Amino acid sequence: MGQVQHSKPKLLWLQSITCNGNTHSFLNHPDIFSVFSGFEVVHHPVLESEYTFHDLAALKIPCDILILEGSFIEKGLTKNGVEVSKMITHYGNEASHIITAGTCATFGGIFKQKDPEQISGFCFDIEQQTERYEKFASKLISLPGCPIHPRWLAYVLMMLSQGKKIAIDRLHRPVELYGYTVHTGCTRNEYFEWKVDTKGYGLKEGCLFYEQGCQGPYTRGSCNKILWNDTSSKTRIGTPCFGCTEPQYPKDRLFVTRTNMGIPATMPLGIPRRAYLTLTGVVKSFKIKRFSQRLLEYDQ
């Protein structure tokens, strides 16, 4: 019974200036090989794949979907004698979709800090469009995060393999993933609502927004909706959100909240300062006993 063989889209994973964190984050996806089975994986940084790095550098590999990992530099990063920027441009031209996986590839990220003049994201330099933007914008999907969330990338790949259109925002981030803030779904939300800050490190009680530098309320990402390692998130275990999906990542003094007159300097996303201050004034006039106690105690 001759079934028509549809050829699968050819997936190429290319690394630039990176720590490989996105590669390893995606390896945590429990169904990674099922997700990949919708594609012909022509090259991958660590998994066995059809073509070698020689083929990759010789610009000989067919490519429909390009996953880019790592910050972009025009000159100075060569592999096998070939500028990586040349490989990116070549395969970017070939591909029908380009996914910038991680904050480095999307906005420049941590590795941009080494040489801010020369190093950037592929199509964005922080929030500014790079000279490549116009050429590649029509096929660009941004997946910032340091690292990427495995389920976010799987969602994008599956949508592409099914030929579905992904709704994106002005920075080309899928709105289904980045329409939320990291604050959404945080287990400390009650403490945020009632403006109760945490009394120290290593406590499950209290909000990290007021003292410990948490950027969750103004950082886009669904970390507390689609959990990390299908298990938890930074804020759930008492580590502040460092805003790692944002164009300006990494900001300075990541464990400290900047304040103006004792009020966090950066407001939760879209909240006018006046509204925030009004609400704060109201809730702070009440002392809720439950929030000054431990959530649970073990017998001493």
Next chain:
Amino acid sequence: MKKIKIKELIEKIEGEAELDFTIEDGRIEDVKINFGFYRGIEEILQGRDAWDALVITPRVCGICNHAHLIAAVRAIEDGYQNAGINLLLSEKAKKIRSFTLACELIQNHMKWFYMTIVPQLEAYLQIDNRQNHALKATYLSSTVTKALAIFAGQWPHSSYAIPGGVSCDPTHLDLMQAEALIDECIRFVEQVLIGMDMAQYLDISSVSQLHEVGGDLGRLMHLIGSSGMATLGQSYDRFIVFGESLLSSSGKSIATAVSKVDPRYVQESAQDESMAKAVTYKKRLYETGPLARGMVAKRPIIKSLHKRYKDALLTRIFARMHEVSLLLTESKRLLRELDLNEPSCTLDIDTRCADFEGTGIVEAARGSLIHQTEVSGGLIHRYEIITPTQWNLSHGSGDEHGIAVEAMIGSKSIQEATFIFRTFDVCSVCTTQ
């Protein structure tokens, strides 16, 4: 005799490396190991808040990021102590850190075995095996990193270890979930990796009992033995361990004599034509990593293998995979011993120290990892990172070849040499940072 020079690109090693082989008379005579791009993490840290190192340094490496976090937090803690702030970590915090670090090592070793060693050996021996070995690696690694994430929030790139302890405040519910995941890993290792009961496996103390090991590890050992490769890949038989860990104390082992070490004698130097710096201890090169830990700890089965095969690839491979069972057993013990009534963090929220110098040492998957931080006015003035691969993969110093280079010299083919190279669990990104 005619010398031939051949350049070979090695891929799928957490980045790439270029090996320049000099071949004479059909034997490898010399190798130059070149790693690519310098990303400048140490420079990026300059001028930043001291605690930012807890977020920035894990980004040295996607596969051993957690070890960088632990080294970074220990460097700050050491600095605080040196500045007179007494940080007495609770047993609970210490155990949770040991647990999460163990999870990362297990993840790393399993990926190396199933994604590098097994497929590379099969390719070299031309064994046609269409199994998806990587599926085994990712099943185990995603299970164990899930256990890690219960405490650390996520893997890779957690920053949950903070000066004075850990940021998490686990419950018994968390402990039960973590233990179930560790049990799943133990079951997998017993049924797939070693083909026997783990307690019985850990009782094996001599080479003569190794035939009892089944599973993929037994099969690999057998393949190496039957193809005459067991004694390949010997280096200087000198080992060094700087960190105290679940697996060993610090020390150095030359042949079999174990003695103390002092990190002050570690020296870093730039190398020509490579972005990686070489590291020596009292001007001599040492191998670091699982084999070094096994030798310094005088672990009976490692000593027995070493007696027969010295520091050859069979000993090196076994030493690494042996740590998986040791660490899983220890991880389970740690979970059982945790007292949740103890504080997670002993540092007061308002206590910050603005001027200090500190060193943090940790045993990472590939060996000893050292962070040094110098802070003034709350900002990082100087930050230095010495990674395990800098020990194992340098060109060498003075008259001596590098550790991995020495192991490759004498190989009869490039394929054989590159397999030996990979037994060191090469990490390109860590080497150049």
